[in-house]
Amino acid sequence: MAYHVNFKGEKVIPVEESQTLLHASLAAGIPHYHACGGKGQCTTCRVLVLQGPEKLTPATIYEQAIKRVKKFPDNVRLACQSYVRGEGIEIHRLIRDETDRYIFIDSNEVDTKTVMGEQRKLALFFIDIRNFTPFIEASLPFDVIHIMRRIFALFQNAITQYNGEIIDTAGDGLYAVFGLGSKIKQAAEAAVLAGLKIMEDIKIFNNTYMRPYFNHTFEVGIGVHVGKVIVGNVGIGLSNNLTVMGYPVNIAARLQAATKELNNSFVISALAYRLLKNPPYAVGCSYLNLKGVSTAYEVKLIGNPYELKQSMPAPSIT
Ligand code: FES
Structure with a gap:
């Protein structure tokens, strides 16, 4: 037959x-x-x-x-x-x-599943260092890279502690995902815990290192969203890194950018917030009109207002 x-x-x-x-x-x-x-x-x-x-x-x-x-x-x-x-x-x-x-x-x-590409529900995490440009302008190149390394190591520790995966870095920010090995609720929880840990760690870093040695402090902006994205591996001949693409990625990036206008260091979409078993206190709720997005997005503010009180030493030119 x-x-x-x-x-x-x-x-x-x-x-x-x-x-x-x-x-x-x-x-x-x-x-x-x-x-x-x-x-x-x-x-x-x-x-x-x-x-x-x-x-x-x-x-x-x-x-x-x-x-x-x-x-x-x-x-x-x-x-x-x-x-x-x-x-x-x-x-x-x-x-x-x-x-x-x-x-x-x-x-x-190593893993055909990711090479081929598949659709996954993930928590998407964007973080950016605030007030880095004035530091660059007033510091030696060695110090800029050294401090950047310290801060990125701190980001990486928190992200990996909560089983996140860094997907990309760009300038003074990076992009990570949570949920490659877990369900979306745990992924959202992990992304928030990683973000809160970073905020705490930055505070300690400011007090113990930046203030005494550089008379400067850093703050961060974090955006978290959840959604269905395409996960795959397109790094032919260059790097074999994981790539994550899709509309929810753009939204998470925009939430991170919106931390400035909302004057809050951690902005999470209401969609992600509702998935949390133990949601942190949200000091505010807002509706954001995001560029390129037709409907207003409900977001929760779970970070702190920015201090933005930096004092930088004058650049020393010898
Ligand atoms: S596994 Fe070699 S031909 Fe099928």
Whole structure:
């Protein structure tokens, strides 16, 4: 008996019950990679199952073993280990040329799930150092970088303590996510706890280091939002960092920027705030018209008003 399988973007092929998906696709003239000859060892024959995963036979012991090592998501199957048992299957070959092969096989792939991209609900965390420009203008380059390192180390400690992941840094700010390994409620909680810890740590750093040695203090602006985003890995040849994209990311960035106009160091969307089991006291609530966003966003203010009382030494030019 033969079924039909749609190789998306290529062709619909007949597959006999006795044929593996790989044998059938090769017989139909599809240039399906199969470096190990169909022994379930190389994973070059892997396919993404878009429809009808239940119509494929369960993974063989070889496939199960390699899926465990490679951390394949459930919808990735090895064509050489899969037989078809019904109509309605649609698949997408993952390795179609040498560049695909490099990305998936040769570039030390660790986690196919993130390389491929998936939609996740995450807590999005933006933080920025306030009053850094006057410090740059009045300080030696060595001091600027040294202090920046100290502050970023402090950010990183708090973020990793609460299982967050730093995605990107830009100038005197950074962007992190929480929830890659947890549910969204815990993710929101973790993002808030990390932010509150940073605010406390900055206070201590100001009192014990910045004030005595530089007569300067720093404040931060933090924005937190939650939402569905695309998580993937696009760092071909440059870096292999995780990338997180989507509309909620823009909103979180805007909330961080709004800390200035709202004069509060920690702005969280009401959506994220409502997820918190033990929400911190919110000194205020506001509706923000964010640039590029059609509806006003309800936000909660859970930080402190800015002090903005810095005194900087005059730049010393020798
Ligand atoms: S051809 Fe090597 S794992 Fe399928």
